[in-house]
Amino acid sequence: MGFVEPNNALLDLWLDRAENQTDKGWSGQQRADARARVQKMGLPNRRDEYWKYTRPDRLTEAAVPTAELLSSEDQEIFSGFEQIKIVFVDGVFSPELSDALDGHDVSIELLSQTRTQEGHWASDIFGQLEAAGQSPVERPLAALNTALAEDGVLVHAKGATSKPVHLIYLRQNQSCDVMLHHVVKVDSGASLSFLESGAVGARSNLVLETDIEAAGSFHHVRIQGRDHQRLASTHQFARLRQESTFKSFTLTANGALTRNECVIELLGDDGIAHVAGACVGDGDFVHDDTVFVTHDAVGCESRQVFKKVLRNGATGVFQGKILVKQDAQKTDGYQISQSLLLDEDSQFLAKPELEIYADDVACSHGSTSGAVDEDALFYLRSRGVPKALATDMLTLSFLAEAVDEIDDAELINSVVEWLEGWLERRRT
Amino acid sequence: MLEIKNLHVSLEEEDKQILKGVDLKVEAGKVHAIMGPNGSGKSTLSYVLSGKAGYQVTEGSVTLRGEEVLDLEPEERAAAGLFLAFQYPVEIPGVGNMTFLRTALNSQRKMRGEEEMSAAEFLRVVREKAKSLKIDADMLKRPVNVGFSGGEKKRNEILQMALLEPKMCILDETDSGLDVDAMKLVARGVNALRDENRGFLVITHYQRLLDHIAPDVVHIMADGKIVKTGGPELALEVETNGYSDILAEVA
Numbered sequence: 001m002g003f004v005e006p007n008n009a010l011l012d013l014w015l016d017r018a019e020n021q022t023d024k025g026w027s028g029q030q031r032a033d034a035r036a037r038v039q040k041m042g043l044p045n046r047r048d049e050y051w052k053y054t055r056p057d058r059l060t061e062a063a064v065p066t067a068e069l070l071s072s073e074d075q076e077i078f079s080g081f082e083q084i085k086i087v088f089v090d091g092v093f094s095p096e097l098s099d100a101l102d103g104h105d106v107s108i109e110l111l112s113q114t115r116t117q118e119g120h121w122a123s124d125i126f127g128q129l130e131a132a133g134q135s136p137v138e139r140p141l142a143a144l145n146t147a148l149a150e151d152g153v154l155v156h157a158k159g160a161t162s163k164p165v166h167l168i169y170l171r172q173n174q175s176c177d178v179m180l181h182h183v184v185k186v187d188s189g190a191s192l193s194f195l196e197s198g199a200v201g202a203r204s205n206l207v208l209e210t211d212i213e214a215a216g217s218f219h220h221v222r223i224q225g226r227d228h229q230r231l232a233s234t235h236q237f238a239r240l241r242q243e244s245t246f247k248s249f250t251l252t253a254n255g256a257l258t259r260n261e262c263v264i265e266l267l268g269d270d271g272i273a274h275v276a277g278a279c280v281g282d283g284d285f286v287h288d289d290t291v292f293v294t295h296d297a298v299g300c301e302s303r304q305v306f307k308k309v310l311r312n313g314a315t316g317v318f319q320g321k322i323l324v325k326q327d328a329q330k331t332d333g334y335q336i337s338q339s340l341l342l343d344e345d346s347q348f349l350a351k352p353e354l355e356i357y358a359d360d361v362a363c364s365h366g367s368t369s370g371a372v373d374e375d376a377l378f379y380l381r382s383r384g385v386p387k388a389l390a391t392d393m394l395t396l397s398f399l400a401e402a403v404d405e406i407d408d409a410e411l412i413n414s415v416v417e418w419l420e421g422w423l424e425r426r427r428t
Numbered sequence: 429m430l431e432i433k434n435l436h437v438s439l440e441e442e443d444k445q446i447l448k449g450v451d452l453k454v455e456a457g458k459v460h461a462i463m464g465p466n467g468s469g470k471s472t473l474s475y476v477l478s479g480k481a482g483y484q485v486t487e488g489s490v491t492l493r494g495e496e497v498l499d500l501e502p503e504e505r506a507a508a509g510l511f512l513a514f515q516y517p518v519e520i521p522g523v524g525n526m527t528f529l530r531t532a533l534n535s536q537r538k539m540r541g542e543e544e545m546s547a548a549e550f551l552r553v554v555r556e557k558a559k560s561l562k563i564d565a566d567m568l569k570r571p572v573n574v575g576f577s578g579g580e581k582k583r584n585e586i587l588q589m590a591l592l593e594p595k596m597c598i599l600d601e602t603d604s605g606l607d608v609d610a611m612k613l614v615a616r617g618v619n620a621l622r623d624e625n626r627g628f629l630v631i632t633h634y635q636r637l638l639d640h641i642a643p644d645v646v647h648i649m650a651d652g653k654i655v656k657t658g659g660p661e662l663a664l665e666v667e668t669n670g671y672s673d674i675l676a677e678v679a
Contacts, residue, residue, distance in 0.1 A: 374481070379518040380528070382478050383588060384506035384536035393523050393531065397571075400522030 011043050011144075013062040018148045026120040027111070030127030034146035037131065041140040050137055053317040053349040054288040058257055059141060059203070059233050066175040067202035067229035067256075076168065077197050077223050077418050081410070083166040084108065086153060090171055091178030091201050093151055097170075106165065106192060107156040111181060114154065122154045122183045129209040129237035133263040137292065142235040142261070145207040149181035152207075156185045157192035157216075169198035169225060178204040186216035186244070193408075194218065199225020199232075199255075206234045212244040214268060219247050219407050223418065226254035228284070235261045236275075242268030242297070249406045251415055252279040252287055253422050259288040266293070266300040266328075276305040276405035278415075280395070280422060281314030281346075288317035289337075295328035295358075304335040307402040309395050311342035321353040324361050331356075333363035340398045341369055342391070392423040429627035430454040430477075430596050435488035437469075437476050446472045448652035449488070454596065457624035461638055462631045463663060464649035465671045470631045471515060473649075474600040478512040479505050492596055506532075507539035509595030513585040513602050520572040525584070528572045529554060529591055536592060557590045561617050579610035586617035597621070598629045603637035615640030635667035650675050 015035065044056040058065065084104055087097035093110055101108045114120055127146040133139060155165055167182070178201030186192050190213070200206055212218050224232060232255060238246045252258050264273045279287045293302045308316035318337040339348030350367040372394050380390035396419060403419075406412045430453070437447035446469045454460045464470050476483050477490060479502035490497040492508055500508065520528070534544040545553070558568060561583045573581050582602055589597055599618070603611055618641050622628070630641055638646075638660070646662040647654045650671070655678045656662065666674065 373518075375518050376520050378480050378502060379514065379520070380532070381502035382480075382506055382512055382514075383528075383532035383592065384503050384539065385532055386503050386535060386539075387501065389531070389535065390503075393528075394520070397520055397522030 008039070008042055010060060010062060011038065014043075014144060014148070015039075025115045026117055026123045027115060027126050030123070031147050033131065034127050034143045037134065038140050038143040038147060041134075041138045041143065043140050043144070050290070050319070053319070053351070054257070054259055054286055058231050059205070059259065064175050064177045065203045065231060067199075067227050067231070069171055069174060070199070070225070070227040077414055078166060078195055078411070080414070082163045083195065084163050085166050085168055087168045087170060088151075088180065088200070090173045090176045091151065091180055091204070104161075104163070105159065106161040107158070108165065109154040110151060111149070111154060111183075112151040120154070121156060121185060125183050125185060125209050125211045126181070129211065129239055130207060130235070132239075132265070133235075133237045133292075139235060139261060139263070141205055141233050142207050142237075145179050145181055145205045145235070149179040149207065152181040152183065154183045155192065155194070156187070157190040158187045159189070160191050161193070164193035164195050166195040166197070169196070169200045171199055171201065171225070171227065174202060176201045176203075180204070180206050182206075182208045184208065184210040184218065186210070186212045186218050188213040189215045191217040192219070194220045195222070197223040197225075199227040199230045201230070203231040204233070206232070208234070208236045210236065210238040210246065212238065212240050212246055214242040215244060216241070217245040220249070221406055221411055221415070222248070222250045223415070224250065224252040224255060224258060226422070228254050229256050231255070231257045233259045236263065238262075238264045238273065240264065240266050240268060240271040240273060243270045244268065245271070246273045247405070247407050248275045249402070250277045251418070252277070253419075254281070254285065255287070256284050257286045259290065261290045262292070264293045264302065266295050266297050266302065269298045269300070271297065271300045272302075273300070274303040274305075274405055276303070276402045278307050278399045278402040278419075279316065280309045280399075280419065281311070281316065282426060283312040283314060285310070285314040286317070287315070289320070291320040293322050293333070295322070295324045295331045295333065297328060299330040300328065301332040302334070303405070304337070305402045305405050306337040307399050308339045308348060309342065309398065310339055310346035310348060313345040315346065316348040318348070318350040318352070318367070320351070320365070321355065322363055322365070324356040324358050324363065326357040328358045329360045331358060331361040331363065333361065335365035336401075337367045338398070339369045340395060341371055388427045392427060395423060396420070429456045429493060430629065431491045433489045435473075435476070435490065436486045437472060438484045438486055440482050440484050445486075446483075446652055447476070450652070450654055452647065452654060454627040454629055456627050458644045459622065459628040459630060459641060460645045460647065461643040461663060462629065462647045462649050462654075463633065463635075463666055468649045469652040470649055471600055474512055474598050474631055477598060478502060478510060503535065504539065506592070506594075507536045511589050511592060511594035511597045513582075513589060513597065513599045515601040515604060517573050517581040517585055519574045521574050523572050525568050525570055525572050526554070529588065532588070533591055554591065558587055560620065561587050561590070562613060563587055578605035579607070579613075582606060582610065582614050583617070586614055590617065590621060595625065596627045596629070598631070600631045601633065602630070603632055603634065611637060612640055635663045638663045648674055
């Protein structure tokens with residue numbers, strides 16, 4: 001047995017950072033509650049079952065880590081789209097680089113600017129979905145975030161929104177720890193497209209809570225920054241009412257450690273929740289998707305589609321669960337997790353789980369690991385396509401099922417182009 | 429055009445010899461056919477020529493227009509002008525047929541030091557060639573061979589051949605799985621490509637394809653060797669009497 005540092009000593013170091021934080025304002029109570037929650041749970045450690053495949057140490061250690069800034073002249077992804085840009089630099093909102101927050105058909109505010117107010121629509125969501133998501137599995141990093149996050153956006157869609165809200169994360173400082181906590185509310189019948197791109201910080205802990213009312217629709221596309229040494233932990237918590245739709249896609253390239261948790265509760269009949277991810281890792285890369293979908297209403301559909309391309313010793317992890325409660329009849333649940341291992345040194349660790357208490361449901365899951373299809377590779381080469389390019393074409397082909405989960409053809413194109421660029425830079 | 433000398437080939441994974449000294453010379457402008465019973469080594473020959481992994485050449489040589497082929501990677505052989513129409517074309521989900529065709533064409537051009545074809549020019553050329561093979565816009569848009577019928581897959585092979593304009597075309601059991609109409613369409617596509625600068629090697633079990641693609645020379649292959657060579661009448665003899673008579677005769 002190795003020595004594991006006592007959790008609460010480490011946790012106190014974290015909590016001390018925000019010692020002067022007052023617990024006033026509309027979110028004060030939630031912060032205090034979250035502080036108590038995380039103190040009870042302790043930080044995750046390597047002996048926790050839920051962290052069996054990904055060591056949490058680098059996410060919890062007190063010292064602020066360093067990650068070299070990516071020197072790149074890439075054009076910003078999604079730059080060709082009409083959008084509302086909201087820019088955070090090292091986790092700090094930049095009014096200069098952002099569009100005006102008001103004057104849109106969607107309400108956008110900042111957590112930091114509303115905190116001292118008494119009363120806010122977000123108080124019904126902030127920290128509440130996170131708290132609900134602590135059972136049956138504890139997610140201490142999310143509670144830590146609720147307790148400590150200084151900023152984030154509060155987005156309220158009251159009708160069909162004409163432009164996507166795009167959060168752009170930029171970095172200037174090699175060493176910085178960032179916590180952001182976003183809250184999104186989609187009213188009954190409203191719709192919102194929500195984009196995120198870039199590396200949040202040298203190390204980041206990000207929470208997104210999304211509450212979707214009846215017949216509301218939320219579409220989320222996220223491109224995680226490709227700074228090589230950055231560490232990222234994200235939690236998405238979504239609550240879906242009747243006939244509402246939640247679709248989320250995440251693309252990850254590079255990053256030393258990424259843990260993306262997604263917790264979805266289908267609480268109204270005929271809801272639809274799709275969560276998908278594509279990642280490409282080369283070398284020092286650990287990427288973990290941990291998903292928990294709860295069906296607690298009749299006739300809901302959920303899909304989980306995760307694809308990982310791994311090479312030069314990269315590691316992929318998938319823990320995905322579908323829980324179907326007793327009354328959630330006519331549930332349609334689907335889960336697939338696949339890895340393309342481009343060499344013998346890379347590995348994929350998958351734990352697919354189904355837990356079903358209703359008797360009239362259709363749930364399927366599958367998980368595979370494989371190398372490049374030799375027949376397809378030969379076919380392409382026999383037509384004159386060089387081996388490296390042919391391998392890249394097959395890599396894109398492998399990822400297509402996940403990328404196609406994006407509900408917008410133009411967004412798909414920009415993601416595919418972005419992936420092509422990543423592959424091309426590695427081709428010799 | 430293509431010259432095969434004393435070619436001996438074994439499987440890499442097991443110590444089994446498949447080709448036991450194949451000699452064959454296909455001249456430019458000619459169509460050669462290879463017929464033979466199952467397991468005679470016909471398909472192995474096509475794979476070895478195009479560079480598929482898993483085979484070991486233990487003896488012999490293959491040259492294409494005087495250039496040694498066996499040292500080349502599959503993509504280099506393609507750029508040198510060799511083309512294999514697959515018996516079982518491979519499905520590649522997630523890669524559009526157009527992207528595939530254009531990448532193949534431009535990769536070959538690049539390797540040969542030629543200028544890449546522009547998108548507009550490519551589109552024009554593909555449309556024209558696709559039309560004569562009754563390949564519609566939908567088939568061009570779909571992922572490579574995914575959801576294609578047997579006939580569509582084979583037509584797609586011929587489209588690739590027409591587009592890439594190889595010097596030496598090898599057709600491996602292109603008639604398998606085709607009904608008569610589909611076979612005629614494929615044969616017409618092949619015949620349109622026949623010219624004095626191009627060689628063909630047509631591998632088939634049955635004579636019927638050769639009704640539509642008239643060969644200049646017919647070879648009978650058995651147990652890893654060419655055992656008999658003749659004119660088109662040899663194919664008819666196989667059709668009438670089967671392989672056993674010929675094999676008994678040369679035994």
